[in-house]
Amino acid sequence: MKGSNIVLGMAAMSLLGSCAMMMAKPTTYTFKHNAVEADPSAMGTAAVVADGMGMSKTTLTLSGLTPGKAYIAHYHAFGPDSSTDPCASNGPVSVGFPNFTADATGSAKVMLSTDVSKIAGDLGAYINVHYASDPSVVPLCAPVKMAKG
Ligand SMILES: [Cu+2]
Incomplete structure (x- = not known):
């Protein structure tokens, strides 16, 4: 009995070890403000980390939004309008984040877990x-992939 407990303990420790190995450091992208009047002090970051098992987790940390306002966010694919400025490329939606609302201070945090293949490369x-309320109003864009192809 004692022996098997030790083996279980060692198995648990090696599992923890491999989890820690897979907790890669997130890559952080910075949102830039688009040339629109909406939410002039909006800013934030997108932290992206892969779990090593085919899933990618993206956390948006935003501030300067309109308090209490509802927002949507997406990953977009590289579009046809630019091959060097993804935010100006007008690409289609690849994956949508969960809908979210800015808090009373205009901040918001939203997380998306998605299959890595859905946001790989130009996607x-x-x-x-x-x-x-009006998806044509896009205060913020974070470029992730700077060159098409
Ligand atoms: Cu979008």
């Missing part, structure tokens, strides 16, 4: 933040 060219 994950940029992340933008839209007004939920």
Whole structure:
């Protein structure tokens, strides 16, 4: 009995070890403000980390939004309008983040866990933040992949 407990303990420790190995450091992308009047002090980051098992977790940390306002955010693929400025490329949505609302201070945190293949390469060219009420209003964009192809 004692012996098997020790073996179990060692198995648990090696599992923890491999988890720690896979907790790679996130890559952080910085949102830039688009040339629009909406939310002039909006800013934030997107932290992206792969779990090593085919999933990628992206955490958006935003501030300067309109308090209490509803937003949507997406990964977009590189579009046809630029091959060097993803945010100006006008690409289609690859994956949507969960809908979210800015808190009373205009901050928001939103997480997306998605299959790595859905945002691989040109599919994950940029992340933008839209007004939920009018998706044509896009205060923020974070370029992720700077060159098409
Ligand atoms: Cu979008």
